[in-house]
Amino acid sequence: MSFDIVEFLKNHTLLHGVPEMELAKAASTMQTVRFTEGEWLMHEGKEGHHCYFVLEGTVQVHTRSLIGKQVVLAELGYGALIGEIALIRNEKRTAGIRALNDVTALCLDRAAFEKLAEASPHFHESMTYAAELRMKHGMLSKASIWSAIPDSELRGLAEITVRRRVKRGETVLREGDPADTFYMISSGRFELRSASERRTVLGTGDYFGEIAMLTLQPQTVSAVALGDSELLVMGRAEFQAILSYYPPVRRQFAEVLRIRRPDLSMDASYGSLEKDGQEAAVPSRRVPSDTGGKVSRRPARWIDLLFVLGGAFVGCTVLAVWTQHPLWRIAALLVGGMVGPVTFVAYVRSSQLLGFSPARLASVFLSSAAVAVPLAWMAERHWLFARTDSAGFSEWTVPLSVALIEEAAKLIVCAVLLRGGRMRFLMDAVVFGAAAGMGFAAIESIVYGWSYGGQGATGDMLAVLWVRTLLSPLGHGTWTAIAAAGIWYGYNRRSAALVRGSRAWLLALALPLSAVLLHMLWDYHFIVGVWRVLSMVTVGAGGLLILYLLIRKGARDEDMAVTALNPLLQREAADEAPGLGEQLEAKARSPLICSACRTQSPPDARYCARCGQALKLGRQSG
Structure with a gap:
């Protein structure tokens, strides 16, 4: 066996010029080792004290990208020297190597490797150059800025x-x-x-x-x-x-x-x-209907939230009616005021690909409840309802004034919390507008319910809460999301690239005016009874249609930005749809959070589409 090893070493291109005596010394320290299919020869990040010459079989070189996804660097066969980088640089393994089939290899320890390097300048130079090239290739493969380049050309x-x-x-x-x-x-x-x-x-x-x-x-x-x-x-x-x-x-x-x-x-x-x-960032070939040719968005967890909060509201309602205990009446009041608004915001948020943290969304919701509601109440009492000749909501000037005051109060909260120029996408305005609107709606519902509950009429309070819960998607959240989208078109610098000519300014004016008009028609008492409810549903449906079109446009813009910056996602979207196991695994993964701007990105993205910086696994905090 020793003679066979020497012959192999003598005929290896990297060892030409090494004296036979040195080859014999190295061969005397070598051992033949075998690995079964799928077995790892070495692991990335581990200490390296030996390398291998492949005699039979094929191995695959792996590394981990910055987001923790496995990247295949190369497949190597007979004669390949693997694991030498750790020996040359005295560092941990820069890649993992796995047997694609049954593999036989010669194991060379660090001492024998160093003796060969001393005995042959050609061997040392060749190894150093090859290691340097592999190092750079691995580094380039980990960054997705070059992910569109085929691996053979990346070398x-x-x-x-x-x-x-x-x-x-x-x-x-x-x-x-x-x-x-x-x-x-x-x-x-x-x-x-x-x-x-x-x-x-x-x-x-x-x-x-x-x-x-x-x-x-x-x-x-x-x-x-x-x-x-x-x-x-x-x-x-x-x-x-x-x-x-x-x-x-x-x-x-x-x-x-x-x-x-x-x-x-x-x-x-x-x-x-x-x-x-x-x-050109739009995928050129659509995938099967279950993916729609778009980047995978977060699962619809708003449904779970609806069941949890809705179930809690039902339970509190039953207990409040049954026991007539004030504690359950207060619980029903609070949960009933929140269930519709919170679920609606979660639904709109589920359509967003590049959102901020839930904590920031909650801050918009709570700030609108704490600031916009008192601000609107004081303005209405001071400028509107303090007038003795006020005709109420049967006069169109009153609902128009209310709509202007309340939408302005909610948009002030949006403007303060979204300052700083990071509202790059239309969906940002839609989602934060919905949160501001629904924070307002939640407190308004609780106040209305409290006014009935304070009179001891539990049934009336619960009836008001249930009606407002069912109608909540048609009101404040929709209107403010529409108005915020108009503000975005007016002030965002990218709007000129997305909407040509004067259409951006037209939308900047038309969308807030549409929100005010919808709000006014909702409050305007031009008919009564069942027809009044029907008119409200009709107005609400019109608002939902506008919101749907904005969400569709915003989602498309996000998809284009993400796939333009992460072409690997675009290439994966054009491949065959993943199996059920892969889909469940993708849903289980958490979104990556950019350490620079705190944007939540898809789990497989490499670069943040909001600030352009690299995403990294394990850097979600900081």
């Missing part, structure tokens, strides 16, 4: 990419430098500084220098290492070649430019990049 990209170590406090880029370098962060953190913008911290998987490269202007920021870090550096010619050859990558960077610098435009030398970024 070529690794060859033209330079790895650079950076010390803490080192400035690698200065504002005003020429646009000739693109940087990708393979490890560590960098702070981007600019005289005109707030500071931004980027980490593993992020990149910088792309704005100057895309606009062919001097660098707009300085980059300083916050700790010992490592970069992958690419020159301008290579960067331009990649953009010209891979349209999905062009669309990614067009979207990144719109996110980070919406005031700048792509240089004309890049052709139709702007058009690519807006239109």
Whole structure:
């Protein structure tokens, strides 16, 4: 067996020039090992003290992306040397290796490996170069900015990419430098500084220098290492070649430019990049009907919420009628006031792909209840109902005034809580508007119920609560969501790219006016009795139709932004629909939360479509 090993080593291309005596010494320390199909030869992140020459079978090299998803780097067969990177760099394993079938290999320990490296400069140089290439290939594979590039061509990209170590406090880029370098962060953190913008911290998987490269202007920021870090550096010619050859990558960077610098435009030398970024992000081939060709959205948990709160309301109603105890009457009042509004907000939120945390949504809901309701009440009492000649809601001026006051109060809450320019998507305005409207509706229902319950009429109080609960989706939440969408069209800088010409301003005016009109018609007592309820349902249905169209438009915009920045999702959407097990697994996974802007993104996304920074597993907090 020793002779066979020596012959194998002598004929190996990496060991040409190694003296036979050294090969014999190495062979004397080697052992033949066998692995069964599916067995792991080595695990990523573990200590490495040996490497293998593959004699028979095939192995698969795996690594984990930043979001924890497994990425296949290569499949290797006879003669391949695996596991050498950990020995060369004295570091933990950078990838895991699994047997695709029964594998036989020669095991080489660290001491024998180092002796071979000393005996043959060719062996050492070849191993160092191969390890460097594999390292860069693995780093590029973990970041999805290149996910649209086939893996075989990604290895070529690794060859033209330079790895650079950076010390803490080192400035690698200065504002005003020429646009000739693109940087990708393979490890560590960098702070981007600019005289005109707030500071931004980027980490593993992020990149910088792309704005100057895309606009062919001097660098707009300085980059300083916050700790010992490592970069992958690419020159301008290579960067331009990649953009010209891979349209999905062009669309990614067009979207990144719109996110980070919406005031700048792509240089004309890049052709139709702007058009690519807006239109070509729609998947070209639809998937089966169960997925609809869109990015997977969060499961409809609002149904569970409806059953829980609805069941609690039914139980409290029965106990309040049966026992006539004040405690159950108060419980029915509170739960009844909340069940409709909370469920409605959860339903609208389930249509959003890129939402903020539930805590922020709850803050809008509660702030509207605590601020908008008293504000509207004082304004109505001071300017409207204090007048002795008021004709009530049978006079159209009264419901119009109420609609204007209440919608304005709710929108003030939205404007205060959504300041800061992060309301990038139409769905942001719709969801936060629904939350503000329903916070108002919840307190209003509780106040109405309390006014009846205070007179001792439990049946009347419960009747009012049940009617308002059933009608709540038709009222405040819908109106404020519509009005907030109009405000978004008027002030969001991206609206010009999504709606051409003056239509954006037309929507900015028409949507708030529609909300006020719907609110006014809802309150206007032009008929009574059953026909009054029917008119309210009709008005509410009109509002729901407008809201449905806004949600549909907003969801499409989110899908386009996510797939433009994460083309791998688009490619997966065009593949065969996942099986039941995969669908259940996807639903069980929690959304990724961007550590920079706190946006919740789909579990399989790699980059946040709101701020453009890399998403990372295990960074949901912070």
